Amino acid sequence: MRSQSPIDETTTQETVEEIISAYPKKVAKKRSKHIVVRDPAQPEQEINANVRTTPGIITQRGCSFAGCKGVVVGPFGDVVHIVHGPVGCSYYSWMTRRNQFKTREDGENFIHYCFTTDMNEHDLVFGGMNKLRKAIQEAYDLFHPRAITVHATCPVGLIGDDIQGVAREMAEKLNTNISAFNCEGYKGVSQSAGHHIANNEFFKKWIGQDTETESIEGYTVNILGEYNIGGDAWEIERVLNKCGIQVIATFSGDGSYDEATKAHLAQANLVMCHRSINYMANMMETKYGTPWLKVNFIGIHAFAKSLRKLARFFDDPELTQRIEEVIEEELAIAETQIAEYRQRLEGKTVFLFVGGSRAHHYQDLFADLGMKTIVAGYEFAHRDDYEGRQALPKIKVDADSRNIEELEVKPDPENYQPPKSEEELEKLRQEKVVGEYTGMMPDMGEGTLLVDNISHHELDTLIKRFQPDLIGSGIKDKYIIEKFGIPSKQLHNYDYGGPYAGFWGAVNFAKDVDSRVNSPTWQYVKAPWQQAS
């Protein structure tokens, strides 16, 4: 158990009541199901998640388009991503997630470009399909990319532009991979819908497209749900390579199309962000027999634990020994370098409101620094991200989720090649090495608070009540939090910092957190004559 709340359960309960009582009655009833005081004595605490935000509530959430193009698809840097719609959606998702991409040998790099059909009133009235066709043609003529993606925004869905049809037609004409994502912003209740839509289309149009390569030697994995913010993917790959494990494809950080089309050849999928990409892990398991392992590469002990999980999976004494050597070497260096910062950070408290996995992952890294997470919640997670996958059968599919396509996947007659026998895999399943995610809740200490889809009002109240030493959140909250005199660390975007993953990343993080929390600047928030005597 990582976190004990420095406040008692009664105070936490009182705070929850204070939060709820400010709401209109119906909203209060709804929100109370999204707030849980952690009680480890109860084996299965429930929390409501992935349901609509009440209109008018100031929320952290974005939309389906943001989840699809902005998060999952956009980071593929050697692909031209066209946004079909008015200019805004493309503009706001243009390099705002700090996706970093290294040009491969072929020199294809479009990561700094922003492509849109910039639909105007005429297109809305008469339909935008011709404009999309032309835009694809123009992109092709200018850049000859190896793949093109097309993303729908709200009005496109409403006027009924058949972007799938245009993509098919143009793919045939240009003999290029063109995939279309119906990720209109109104779909689902948050970014989450867009992740699912992105996964589906990648699964249908990208995975397995490389039919030339039959197999790849050695220990091979894909990393799923890693977006290379501030260079995270490179640090993860450095350590895996050092152990002798090859990364075939990363979805999507520093992602390349050619690598992605080989993903079905990897022996295992390592799932970082469970929320954004567990769909892909499941579908690949069914179709290609690729087992998935939930890992966390954020935090030095979490990384070591994940590496040992991998050692157990591959079950080769030589590899296991190499992994142990790498862990010993990397841990020793990182621990020494972190020690100085830990001295200054030990015992400080943290709130975490990030994404659909980061609020869990970063607790391990804060624990490395001796910091306690006392309130945590996700912005767009589902119940399984909190309660673990055992919650899956209990989740009722509502109308908003039903609108997202569920692919029917079957084993591929030729390429279904599990890396291990069914008996071995069953054993690994029993040991919870593969196919298991227990969620954030079991790792939260007694009396801590879980808040799903936190609203501004809730954040405001919790800050005033608990005065944390640091809040990990996103850009919309950052300066709100800091106006309270409390430092905030962007954990979607890292404030120009990073990497934070892995061993080197943890040291970076320690330094950056120390610079936020222990900066002398906070002492000047009140003028000398305003300070209580």
Added chain:
Amino acid sequence: MLEATPTEVQEREALRINPAKTCQPIGAMYAALGLHNCLPHSHGSQGCCSYHRSHLTRHYKEPIMAATSSFTEGTAVFGGGANLRQALTTIFKLYNPDVVAINTTCLSETIGDDLPSLIRAAQDDGIIPEDKLVIHANTPSYVGTHVTGWSNMAKAIVDYLVQKSDTPQQQINLIPGYVEPADTRHLKRFLKEFGVESVVFPDTSDVVDTPQTGDFRMYPKGGTPVEDLKTAGDSLATVALGPMASEAAAKSLQNKCDVPYRALDLPIGVAACDRFVQTLMELTGTQPPESLVDDRGRLVDIMTDMQQYLYGLRVAVSGDPDQVVPLTEFLVSCGARPVYVITGTPSKYFRKRCEEILSNTVPEAIYKDDTDLFYLHQLIKNNPVDLLVTNVYGKYIARAEDIPLVRFGWPILDRVGHSYFPTVGYRGSMHLLCTILNTLLERKDRDDPDEVFELVM
């Protein structure tokens, strides 16, 4: 960096690459923040509100508060009325603003939500408390740009909130344009120095540049109070700075309350500032104070002292029409040659004024509205420039072509200071000119070999 950009310029009909504009609602949200105790509200999908808040936050590095109607697929089918009612109920109970300023999005516009009717019904049903106000602007993203959005919300402020009584006021209305809070603050000080009473709206100073006090305020002390707007219909005249952003509101005020207006270029650079001063002199019969005349003199002093560093320099400029037009004039007045001047916003004003400024002075200049940064980059690849003045997105071109860059306009996501130091008025223009000169001199120091590295000018 941007290696895929070919030098050869090809006509594009459908594909916009690296836009020099964005969509209406964000401009409307920014303008709405310039009302005192106002909560902007985005009527559409959550993503719009989220993106607009994020982008404004990144530019101002300040809390940007706004609510959303959180449309889902059902809403898109059945209309956003129920969502808006629920939103207003929640907003007034929970956040208690004096004004809610609604902007529409492409989604709510496409399904055809009729905002005036929805607001009236909410009023009739007591969802809007009696002492509270709800205003709206139609801001479909598929029409115009963020500049249009700002303009539409400024006009909505006039249409909903400005009144006329029988008591004429010895004051002028000033619509400052889509500018930084520091610019509006400076313009207010400028008028005060001039001895002119005024109503300035929308006014985002003290809203998006608030002090750190350890106490978060949902509604900071700034923003134009509704009480002040109620007198704007009795003013002597309206001065609309930056015609693209401000003229529609000024015209509406003239139609509604018979207040005559003058639309001027934003006062950036000596000539535009002079015209602003002359207009104030004409409208109020007041002479400019010595302090402003001295400021003007100091600006011209820098221009004449430093002219050799700018004379003949090839400059590329991109941004919003209201900013780019006076900047181009300013550069010309300093002896520079703005050879490429572009904007993403379609604008007759831009074309006309660029023609007036450039046709005799820089006949080789290419100026174009409704275009993008990809085109600007291609122009530069064909014939390089010595300096680039753009918003943050120009940094990719600057790096690709190794050109010194001055960030100017909106948005600037990767630097600080733009919201604190004005670029309007004589003093703001001095600040802008010094930034340009120092950027060029920094570059010279960076590039000069050791043997010619100098201590003195």
